[in-house]
Amino acid sequence: MTAPLTASDSTPANAVADDAAHTRRTPWWLWPHVLSLEAPVVAVLWQMALAHAHGIRLTPMLNAGLALACWVIYVLDRTLDTLGVKDAAKLDVRHVFYHRHRHVLLLGVVPLAMVVLGWMAFGVIPEGVLWQAVGLALLVALYLAGWSAENSRMMRDVFVSCAGLGGLLLISRLPLESGHRFVLSLFVLGAMVVSFLRQLDVRMGLLLPKELAAALLFAMGCTTSTRFLSMPETLAEPVLECVLLALLFACNLQMISRHEAGLKDDPKSPMLMLGTLLFISAVLESTRAGVLGHAMLFPGRAALGGLLLLGVVHAGRRRVSSEAYRVLADLALILPLPLVWL
Template sequence: MISDKRKPLWLLPNLLSLDAPLVAVAWLFVFAKTWRVASHPWSAYAVLFLAVWVIYVADRLLDAALRKNDPKRCEERHHFHWRHRGKFLIGLTVATITCLGLTVTTLPIALFAYIFMGMILVMAFFAMSLFSSEGGNEISYLKNIFGGLAFGYGTAMLAHVYQPAMGGPLELLKTREFLCFSALCVLNISAIDLWEHSNRSPDPEVKAADELALTLPLTLLGGASLVFALLDHQFSTRPFFYATLTGAALLQILNRTKSRFSLMALRVLADVALMIPLIIFVAFPSN
């Protein structure tokens, strides 16, 4: 463990659980621009930031509590949250109340139809967290799938709800944009678990299997994103799919060069890989 006074600045967003909320807000902007949301209130971004922060902090505190008798299974982020759990619990309370207040007073009533599905995904994620805590050091792919779907759905719904013509929650689940972004989120979460699993194992066959388990789906996601971009002859969604393609490519590069970085650095770089596509999205012209 690194003492709090010696924490490098680049690691603080991860330790404070700010990395995921920043990624969510960036991609909410991408969804809103892609779906031509004319009027998007600041409160939508604030609610998303706070909701994601609350979920991530709660998950890390839960993991730390379940693993405190087995320190070897705790990462630095778990130790940090557990050492400062009093402050984080106060932050959780304030953030939750603020998030609920903004949702009720500033967001459209139609959002509540979306929230029901989001709550199901989040509860499934936490349920898998409890089950995976008993599974030793094996990777919980089902937890990662629910985590990625919940993250993708929560981000997309706060743009989709402002376009009533696109339909409700069920229509959102069918959109190519939601499917590609959620797949990118699942692979982002799984990448970190696979890198940690590979690092723990001395078996070269296990390391090769872990790398292939990430390489193949990233390649498929990149191919699907490229196909969806080329199928859009009106260029309205091409920047979005080029952004997801960029995210998949950056994760692929990290997967192939992971031996050059520490695990903590890989965690930060995995989130950077989801932030850089925002630059691609803004730079690429659309109609």
């Protein structure tokens, strides 16, 4: 056993622990994860694969906008997780970085990135994609308020207020029929109710776990451009495609969270993977039978490949560290994407 850290009378004990956490060695292969670069890469590659499957040609700005937006959300998510943390030594390697640089990120980097996103949104992004992205941004704000900003009441109130005001403005300006506006209003209202209930410490995790909420938002972001530009005749296929990706991403996130929590034999991950396998199989069979459009075959193949690789990673969970497990689980999402081009 190692001797406990000691501090002089002029140095608080938590400051010593904070310094010890900041000096942890980070292997080179983990830096993309620490800098939150893995999520933008996964999002952009899936967006490009879906565009190819639907025969759509995306402008470079759509990929750049998705990458930057995804990076900002992950930086906010991980930085907000560290607010209120007194003992930095208990943080994992990625949260140590955001705890150390939280002031620079929240007051400098994130606002600058938001300005760039605003210029891209109103200057170069197609209007139809813009409205969908704004609606998704409101849901992301509620997600950050409900799950990531739990340690800061002020940040929770800021995100919920921004989402509520933004939702009212968005709904009033959306070029949709009144019925669609009503449905969207109910959806936003329901999301805000969930967020407010969480602020009142109601246990909403059983209703909508954080991993599932994050996976759904991530899938909606990956499919935003193709959902608009492919101009589907019905909403069935875009919804199924989004659910397909959401289930795959949920498997990834739940596996990682359970592994990091030390629950390596938790039965929830295999059950979710089995349910995802059944859903993917149903989508592929419906596509082969002609019930769904042929374009659904390609993301279905890639999702199936990703799920199988996640199964391989999960099977070897006892042989790798939490950091390596996370990296391998993320790689499993993108390695099968060449199947879309076959």
